[in-house]
Amino acid sequence: MPRIYLAGPDVFRPDAIERGARLKWLCAEHGLEGLYPLDNRLPPGLTPAAAARWTLEANIALLRSADAVLANLEPFRGLEPDSGTVFEVGMAVALGKPVWACFAPAGDLRAQVPHGADGRDARGWLVEDFGLPRNLMLACSWTGYDATPEAALAGLARHLGV
Amino acid sequence: MPRIYLAGPDVFRPDAIERGARLKWLCAEHGLEGLYPLDNRLPPGLTPAAAARWTLEANIALLRSADAVLANLEPFRGLEPDSGTVFEVGMAVALGKPVWACFAPAGDLRAQVPHGADGRDARGWLVEDFGLPRNLMLACSWTGYDATPEAALAGLARHLGV
Numbered sequence: 001m002p003r004i005y006l007a008g009p010d011v012f013r014p015d016a017i018e019r020g021a022r023l024k025w026l027c028a029e030h031g032l033e034g035l036y037p038l039d040n041r042l043p044p045g046l047t048p049a050a051a052a053r054w055t056l057e058a059n060i061a062l063l064r065s066a067d068a069v070l071a072n073l074e075p076f077r078g079l080e081p082d083s084g085t086v087f088e089v090g091m092a093v094a095l096g097k098p099v100w101a102c103f104a105p106a107g108d109l110r111a112q113v114p115h116g117a118d119g120r121d122a123r124g125w126l127v128e129d130f131g132l133p134r135n136l137m138l139a140c141s142w143t144g145y146d147a148t149p150e151a152a153l154a155g156l157a158r159h160l161g162v
Numbered sequence: 163m164p165r166i167y168l169a170g171p172d173v174f175r176p177d178a179i180e181r182g183a184r185l186k187w188l189c190a191e192h193g194l195e196g197l198y199p200l201d202n203r204l205p206p207g208l209t210p211a212a213a214a215r216w217t218l219e220a221n222i223a224l225l226r227s228a229d230a231v232l233a234n235l236e237p238f239r240g241l242e243p244d245s246g247t248v249f250e251v252g253m254a255v256a257l258g259k260p261v262w263a264c265f266a267p268a269g270d271l272r273a274q275v276p277h278g279a280d281g282r283d284a285r286g287w288l289v290e291d292f293g294l295p296r297n298l299m300l301a302c303s304w305t306g307y308d309a310t311p312e313a314a315l316a317g318l319a320r321h322l323g324v
Contacts, residue, residue, distance in 0.1 A: 014286040052292035056302040077275065077283070078240005084297040086245045090252020112241065123241070124176040129213035135246040140218040 001033045005063045005099060005151070006087065007084035011038050021085075026150060031156035035062050035069045048156025059080070063088055067099065068160060070152055071142070073134055074103040079113055089138060098143040101134070102152040108133055163195045164322045167225045169251065170234025171244035173199050176217070185232070188312060192319035196232075197224050225250055228259065230322060231305070232314055235296055236265040241275055243296070251300060258323060260305040263296070264314035269296055 010019045013085055020036035027034030040058035042051055059096075059137070068155040069092040081103070092099050105113050110119070111125045121127055132139035143159060146152040166189055172181045178252040189196030202220035204213055217281070238244040243265070254261050263293035268274050272281070275289045282288055294301035301307075305321060306313040 005245040011286065012287040012289075013284070016288075048292045052294055052298040053302045054291075056298055060298065073245075075240075076242055078237075078242055080238055080240055080242040080245045082297070083242045083245070084299040086248040087252035087255075087297070087299040087303075090249040090254075091256040092252075093249075094253040094256035121174070125174040126178070127174075128214075130210040132214060135244070135249070136214040136218055137221065137249040139255045140215045141249075143292065 002067040003033045004054050005066035005069045006034050007037045007085045009076045016057045026153050030153050031162040068098045073101050093141045100156040101145045102141045102149050165195045166230040168196050168198045171238045171248045175300045188315050192315050193324040218245045233263050235263050255303045262314045262318040263307045264311050265306045266274035268307050
């Protein structure tokens with residue numbers, strides 16, 4: 001059964017544990033095995049620094065063991081997605097693993113980021129104009145995109161031939 | 163001469179070209195060769211979708227050719243760093259390339275993200291509490307950090323034995 005790493009800021013949600021259980025249940029419905037970062041059980045008694053490093057290594061090991069990644073790229077504390085998730089997408093692409101993105105549709109970056117007639121934001125920084133809903137490094141490297149995890153897992157299952 | 167991929171939202175700045183020239187000059191001062199994404203010259207006449215894909219492929223090729231990465235992880239359109247840069251950091255870590263981060267110090271994530279006594283932000287989402295200045299996937303995988311590109315390139319040169 002293909003193993004799907006469930007990347008997203010979901011681990012920070014108030015209902016993080018229930019959210020993971022639901023995503024894993026959705027995976028199972030599609031013949032996939034969901035791998036949720038919070039499945040890694042932090043050993044007790046670690047310092048904050050050691051706990052953070054342990055979590056990095058456990059998450060990377062889980063990602064390396066996966067066949068594909070579901071990436072929740074919804075905006076997180078601003079207009080960009082969660083950086084932990086984006087880091088994992090970059091790793092997955094480097095490792096040749098397919099990534100399926102999900103987030104609610106909000107148009108392309110020009111539609112999402114307020115900008116002037118010159119295509120620049122309030123600080124004068126250019127807003128990408130490729131008609132893509134995320135930075136091109138994400139939107140040109142993911143294998144597929146859907147608005148919801150339900151649809152994304154269905155797409156990923158089709159892609160993996162399940 | 164070690165080749166340093168210069169990752170950052172610098173390519174969106176109003177002075178993106180001059181910024182790249184300055185970063186490459188700083189690299190040369192430390193015996194490093196700077197590789198700036200905007201050095202890739204987009205062929206004329208491409209559709210937006212083809213231009214975006216060409217840029218992804220050119221950036222990935224440049225990153226693969228590099229020995230290390232300087233990553234500008236300053237906040238971008240919110241509290242998170244630029245997702246294109248974070249994607250490249252994830253790729254670099256997967257490829258075993260050292261990453262040196264730079265951004266202005268602003269304390270750890272608890273100092274940066276407004277939160278209540280329960281450690282949760284206004285949406286109720288947990289703010290990491292590891293004493294780290296960025297998401298642990300970044301802060302535990304970078305090789306070094308400095309506040310400025312000048313200091314970061316000096317650190318990277320030392321690390322690479324230049």
